[in-house]
Amino acid sequence: MNIVVLVKQVPDSGAERTLRADDNTVDRAAADNVINEMDEYAIEEALQLQEAGGGEVTILTMGPERAAESIRKALSMGPDGAVHVTDEALAGSCALATSRVLAAALRELNPDLVLCGAESTDGRVQVMPHMLAERLGMAALTGARKLTVDGDTLTVERQTDEGYEVVTAATPAVVSVWDTINEPRYPSFKGIMAAKKKPVRTVSLADLGIPAEEVGAAGATSAVLEHRRRPARSAGVTVADSGDGGVRLVEYLATEKFV
Known part of the structure; x- marks a missing residue:
């Protein structure tokens, strides 16, 4: 089975993150950048499928040159190689443009299975698996807590707030996973050490046949117009009970529109 795992380099969610003053995007140059946490579970799932049934596992990343650090980290877990889509014109791309670029790269890789994390810790929009499946004409099995492969049939336990749903589809397909998998x-x-020698192919927008003006900030369908830092936490309100504490509490909750 030919498996492609989408890996995104994101600012470490455990460290302070800031936005740039010039374009209101995340200041990635000043951040500690790491592999998106959910993507590590997608890599592990791909490797387990490979160990059980053979095939090849390829990492696909779209990002600046420094994303190569995360690619090598991903390869050190065991995948066979990687494709790095990088181009200065990609900076500021929205989800629609990102899905277009990734879909173009995936068509060249011709995977049986595309694995990715259910969400990224920077964007957290959870739309990329659906967008890619639509562009590629594949089934989308999202939010998996368990994945079973039987020949060309995929069975997923899809995690929900109430429990899980069992969903099946034929390959090729896009599967996103949660950290419970x-x-x-x-x-x-x-x-x-082996990761240093594994092949990493660099691909540009021109290689994919995508005009630079249709991606990046110039081609984005959404933008952050302004931002401000979260205000400092103020002192709480103390309600002293002098016989009417309950009434005063309800009045306060009403002013805050909780009741």
Whole structure:
């Protein structure tokens, strides 16, 4: 099975993140950038499928040159190689443009299965799997907590707030996963050394036949117009009970529109 795993480099959610003053986008140059956490579970799932049934696992990343660091980290877990879509014109791309670029790269890779995290920790819009499935004409099995492969048939336990749904589809398909699906492996020293020699193919917009003016900030369908820092937390309101505490509490909640 030919498996492609989408990997995104994102600012570390555990560290402070800031927005740029000139274009209101995340200041990635000043951030500690890491592999999107959910994508690590997608990588692990791909490797387990490979170990069970053979095939090839390829990492696909769209991002600036520094995203190569996350690609090598991903490869150290075990995948066979990677494709890095990088172009200065991609900076500021919206989800629609991103899905167009990734779909173009995926057509060249011709995967049986596309795996990705259910969401990214920077955008958290959860739309990329659906957009890619639509563009590629594939089934979308999203929010998986369990994935089973039987020949050309995929069965997914789709995680919901009430429990889970069982969904099936034939390959090729796009599957997004939650962090309940497995436990990602730690790269071994051997894996880290091997990752340095694994092939990473760099692809530009011109290689994919996509005009630069149709992606990036210039071609974005949405934009952040302004931003401001979260205000400092103020002191709370104390309601002293002098026999009418309950009434005063309800009045306060009403002014805050909680009741």
